[in-house]
Amino acid sequence: MNTMQVDVAVIGAGTAGLSAYRAAKAAGANTVLIEGGDYGTTCARVGCMPSKLLIAAAEAAHAAAKAPGFGIHVDGAIRIDGREVMDRVRRERDRFVGFVLSDVEGIPEAERMRGQARFVDDRTLEIAGRTRVTAKSVVIASGSRADYPDSFKQLGDRLVISDDVFGWTDLPKAVAVIGPGIIGLELGQALHRLGVQVAVLGRGGRIGPISDPGIRAYALSAFSREFTLEPDANIAHMRRHGDRVAIGRSAPNGTATIEHFDYVLASTGRTPNVKGIGLENTTLKLDAKGVPSFDPATTRTECADGASPVFIAGDASNFIPLLHEAADEGRIAGDNAARLALGQPVRPGLRRAPIGVVFTDPQIAVVGRGYHTLRPGTFATGQVSFEDQGRSRMMLKNQGLLNVYGDCATGRFLGAEMLAPGAEHLAHLLAWALQAKMTVAQMLQMPFYHPVIEEGLRTALRHLDAELRAAQAKVGKAA
Amino acid sequence: MNTMQVDVAVIGAGTAGLSAYRAAKAAGANTVLIEGGDYGTTCARVGCMPSKLLIAAAEAAHAAAKAPGFGIHVDGAIRIDGREVMDRVRRERDRFVGFVLSDVEGIPEAERMRGQARFVDDRTLEIAGRTRVTAKSVVIASGSRADYPDSFKQLGDRLVISDDVFGWTDLPKAVAVIGPGIIGLELGQALHRLGVQVAVLGRGGRIGPISDPGIRAYALSAFSREFTLEPDANIAHMRRHGDRVAIGRSAPNGTATIEHFDYVLASTGRTPNVKGIGLENTTLKLDAKGVPSFDPATTRTECADGASPVFIAGDASNFIPLLHEAADEGRIAGDNAARLALGQPVRPGLRRAPIGVVFTDPQIAVVGRGYHTLRPGTFATGQVSFEDQGRSRMMLKNQGLLNVYGDCATGRFLGAEMLAPGAEHLAHLLAWALQAKMTVAQMLQMPFYHPVIEEGLRTALRHLDAELRAAQAKVGKAA
Numbered sequence: 001m002n003t004m005q006v007d008v009a010v011i012g013a014g015t016a017g018l019s020a021y022r023a024a025k026a027a028g029a030n031t032v033l034i035e036g037g038d039y040g041t042t043c044a045r046v047g048c049m050p051s052k053l054l055i056a057a058a059e060a061a062h063a064a065a066k067a068p069g070f071g072i073h074v075d076g077a078i079r080i081d082g083r084e085v086m087d088r089v090r091r092e093r094d095r096f097v098g099f100v101l102s103d104v105e106g107i108p109e110a111e112r113m114r115g116q117a118r119f120v121d122d123r124t125l126e127i128a129g130r131t132r133v134t135a136k137s138v139v140i141a142s143g144s145r146a147d148y149p150d151s152f153k154q155l156g157d158r159l160v161i162s163d164d165v166f167g168w169t170d171l172p173k174a175v176a177v178i179g180p181g182i183i184g185l186e187l188g189q190a191l192h193r194l195g196v197q198v199a200v201l202g203r204g205g206r207i208g209p210i211s212d213p214g215i216r217a218y219a220l221s222a223f224s225r226e227f228t229l230e231p232d233a234n235i236a237h238m239r240r241h242g243d244r245v246a247i248g249r250s251a252p253n254g255t256a257t258i259e260h261f262d263y264v265l266a267s268t269g270r271t272p273n274v275k276g277i278g279l280e281n282t283t284l285k286l287d288a289k290g291v292p293s294f295d296p297a298t299t300r301t302e303c304a305d306g307a308s309p310v311f312i313a314g315d316a317s318n319f320i321p322l323l324h325e326a327a328d329e330g331r332i333a334g335d336n337a338a339r340l341a342l343g344q345p346v347r348p349g350l351r352r353a354p355i356g357v358v359f360t361d362p363q364i365a366v367v368g369r370g371y372h373t374l375r376p377g378t379f380a381t382g383q384v385s386f387e388d389q390g391r392s393r394m395m396l397k398n399q400g401l402l403n404v405y406g407d408c409a410t411g412r413f414l415g416a417e418m419l420a421p422g423a424e425h426l427a428h429l430l431a432w433a434l435q436a437k438m439t440v441a442q443m444l445q446m447p448f449y450h451p452v453i454e455e456g457l458r459t460a461l462r463h464l465d466a467e468l469r470a471a472q473a474k475v476g477k478a479a
Numbered sequence: 480m481n482t483m484q485v486d487v488a489v490i491g492a493g494t495a496g497l498s499a500y501r502a503a504k505a506a507g508a509n510t511v512l513i514e515g516g517d518y519g520t521t522c523a524r525v526g527c528m529p530s531k532l533l534i535a536a537a538e539a540a541h542a543a544a545k546a547p548g549f550g551i552h553v554d555g556a557i558r559i560d561g562r563e564v565m566d567r568v569r570r571e572r573d574r575f576v577g578f579v580l581s582d583v584e585g586i587p588e589a590e591r592m593r594g595q596a597r598f599v600d601d602r603t604l605e606i607a608g609r610t611r612v613t614a615k616s617v618v619i620a621s622g623s624r625a626d627y628p629d630s631f632k633q634l635g636d637r638l639v640i641s642d643d644v645f646g647w648t649d650l651p652k653a654v655a656v657i658g659p660g661i662i663g664l665e666l667g668q669a670l671h672r673l674g675v676q677v678a679v680l681g682r683g684g685r686i687g688p689i690s691d692p693g694i695r696a697y698a699l700s701a702f703s704r705e706f707t708l709e710p711d712a713n714i715a716h717m718r719r720h721g722d723r724v725a726i727g728r729s730a731p732n733g734t735a736t737i738e739h740f741d742y743v744l745a746s747t748g749r750t751p752n753v754k755g756i757g758l759e760n761t762t763l764k765l766d767a768k769g770v771p772s773f774d775p776a777t778t779r780t781e782c783a784d785g786a787s788p789v790f791i792a793g794d795a796s797n798f799i800p801l802l803h804e805a806a807d808e809g810r811i812a813g814d815n816a817a818r819l820a821l822g823q824p825v826r827p828g829l830r831r832a833p834i835g836v837v838f839t840d841p842q843i844a845v846v847g848r849g850y851h852t853l854r855p856g857t858f859a860t861g862q863v864s865f866e867d868q869g870r871s872r873m874m875l876k877n878q879g880l881l882n883v884y885g886d887c888a889t890g891r892f893l894g895a896e897m898l899a900p901g902a903e904h905l906a907h908l909l910a911w912a913l914q915a916k917m918t919v920a921q922m923l924q925m926p927f928y929h930p931v932i933e934e935g936l937r938t939a940l941r942h943l944d945a946e947l948r949a950a951q952a953k954v955g956k957a958a
Binding site: 043048049052053056057059060061063064066067069070071072073074075076077078079080081082083084085086087088092096322323324350352353354355357390391393394395396422424425427428429431432433435436438445446447448449450451452454 | 532536549
């Protein structure tokens with residue numbers, strides 16, 4: 001067996017791994033990047049990029065269908081060419097993957113290794129049983145994969161995950177999407193708008209990342225008007241029926257229905273790739289899911305004696321599975337891994353204000369740690385409906401509800417949950433304000449142009465400002 | 480003649496006047512609101528609102544035409560029903576105007592007067608020759624109107640201004656737009672996308688509010704690919720030709736052409752409504768255009784002895800003719816007019832970071848006081864092209880160029896000029912950062928989601944950050 005000694009070994013060449021590799025190199029460490037699968041990131045291959053391409057096509061079809069509302073008519077049918085749609089998705093996706101591959105090719109061959117990495121001990125890795133790498137520190141950036149219950153496997157080739165969708169060369173007729181999470185909602189609505197018969201079914205009632213019950217109820221009602229969405233469906237059975245899948249379910253009133261689909265798209269969650277990398281041979285503390293415990297500020301994992309030489313970043317950490325967070329975590333992990341290897345103390349890295357966006361229409365966005373993390377009695381809520389919001393109505397996009405939260409004691413802005421037109425943009429504005437520690441009153445001093453969707457946000461902030469003043473007046477009186 | 484004594488008299492019941500009236504009342508002043516024309520704001524009647532409605536229809540037609548790029552085909556023609564388009568524009572416009580009218584109707588009748596106001600002296604107004612109002616202070620909020628050279632008048636009913644466009648019941652075949660300012664560009668492109676033959680012609684070369692030559696050149700090239708745009712046209716003649724207008728012009732190479740249009744839309748600027756209100760009877764200092772000189776911080780005008788009781792707000796001041804600025808100025812003017820009337824000192828009001836948006840496609844935006852106000856040698860520029868920007872390309876919106884400016888000495892963000900997809904949203908983010916006095920380095924610590932147009936902005940900020948560091952290193956070396 002070959003042997004190799006390095007300062008830092010990075011397991012996984014996805015977004016977090018590439019970022020960690022670069023940061024470790026920039027910090028002066030002798031670094032090796034190890035990839036057990038194909039090069040290319042989850043984001044570019046099967047995540048953000050192809051899903052947004054599919055959504056762009058869906059929006060084009062939807063816009064054409066809505067044009068008569070403006071006096072623009074189509075004399076004839078709107079024909080969705082599934083082959084062309086999927087061809088563009090794959091072609092553009094391959095272009096994005098190509099950029100990642102060139103990035104990887106730019107890394108000196110001596111610093112790249114192919115093969116599955118397994119820990120032998122905290123500082124030693126075996127790569128594909130051929131090479132033994134001894135490192136002063138290690139970054140786990142092995143990513144995640146779609147996960148679903150074992151019982152789904154009986155559907156055979158009729159069961160697909162999001163990765164498979166982006167390999168399609170044509171659009172199917174009917175798809176059941178199991179799991180109204182971020183991926184399920186995005187793909188479900190997009191396929192529906194592209195003419196596919198869609199049912200999005202879940203268990204437990206959750207809709208994407210929404211935790212505010214008011215926003216959740218609005219989203220359920222808005223999406224349900226457009227396509228079948230049952231976030232707490234009562235699925236009696238799901239089984240192969242010739243070349244298709246039959247799903248039997250019963251409505252709350254007891255009525256039983258059976259529907260047939262070409263595919264079941266399992267979007268029931270993702271699981272970190274931490275099985276099979278030999279964590280059992282390390283001294284790392286693992287959580288219930290087998291993921292190493294770690295400090296989000298430094299990305300350093302914990303081991304029995306407290307001095308772990310292992311860092312973890314990206315989807316593998318099961319912390320915040322978002323590209324920009326993976327890039328940040330990779331940077332922190334790579335930098336700290338290098339520092340540890342070079343005898344410098346590890347340090348907290350830059351973590352940004354939390355922001356999450358679901359690219360449905362209207363879009364869903366969450367800014368801050370979410371409604372469910374707020375302590376009852378300590379915060380006030382401001383709200384706006386977009387149904388009568390000027391600019392949204394002009395564009396026939398007047399659907400949505402937005403809640404903003406503020407801290408009663410300090411007047412500080414705490415976060416927001418929304419279903420709103422242009423939510424991705426509102427979310428940036430709010431996340432920047434959150435990170436800048438603005439009060440709601442300060443935010444209202446900022447410019448709002450006219451006529452813009454941001455004026456809807458201002459309405460909610462004005463409402464919140466009044467609520468905060470009322471809460472403070474009450475405290476003042478009581479004192 | 481009736482006589483009336485008040486604390487504050489407000490001339491004009493548009494956006495600035497209504498805002499001033501409310502602020503003066505809120506400050507406890509006995510106030511009267513005087514309107515010489517119809518109720519309803521410029522914005523709602525003939526400005527922001529109907530123009531954005533026309534643009535929404537134009538975008539719908541444009542989106543339908545672009546759908547094949549995504550694999551979405553229209554089997555048959557895209558038929559633009561001019562009557563339906565204009566019907567929706569007028570119907571929705573009337574709805575917005577209706578909101579303003581209800582607002583006005585909510586004001587007690589005793590505090591509203593109809594009729595043209597004329598100053599008799601600094602503190603006395605005559606209304607339609609019937610009523611004499613003596614006020615402790617006065618707010619001029621008389622608005623503005625479209626203005627054009629006298630020579631245009633020979634075109635008779637073939638000459639229109641933007642106000643007239645929104646009264647159309649159908650779309651004409653061909654329109655020459657004279658003046659590629661904000662209104663000319665917005666209406667010119669919208670009409671073109673709605674199937675009208677359009678030529679947008681100007682003199683002097685300016686394009687909207689752009690002052691950065693790089694952005695201007697890009698905008699000229701981008702718009703010119705779509706419709707005729709000659710910001711420095713050589714118009715030999717423009718004359719009535721039967722029911723149409725013939726415009727003769729010569730290209731730079733000397734080639735002469737004659738084109739015929741149904742209308743000439745004069746968008747050659749707006750002029751404040753300060754003629755005919757008797758300013759000659761006051762002691763106010765007037766500038767070359769006959770507009771009272773004033774302090775933008777307090778909106779107070781200047782008179783010979785320095786103690787003017789007159790304030791000015793909105794388009795009448797010829798300062799920043801934008802709705803949100805008019806509302807701010809009205810608020811400041813009304814508050815200060817009331818304070819002066821009640822014996823309190825006037826005070827500076829809240830002015831926000833400058834932001835300007837043109838709702839073309841791509842949109843134009845200017846944040847801060849513009850490139851032309853920056854002192855050469857004191858600032859650095861960061862740039863991004865949107866032609867290869869990920870998300871923009873996914874949506875087939877990958878056209879645009881953005882420049883951000885930063886102060887070499889402090890690293891502070893100074894402003895931006897851009898032609899960009901979603902510029903209205905980028906402009907808000909940047910204007911908030913400008914008002915919060917962020918450095919470019921601080922802005923780069925803020926979250927950017929993926930994949931979003933805001934990532935293009937980040938590219939420009941990274942470039943600017945590097946330029947600022949380079950400039951500082953140079954200074955450091957020299958020192």
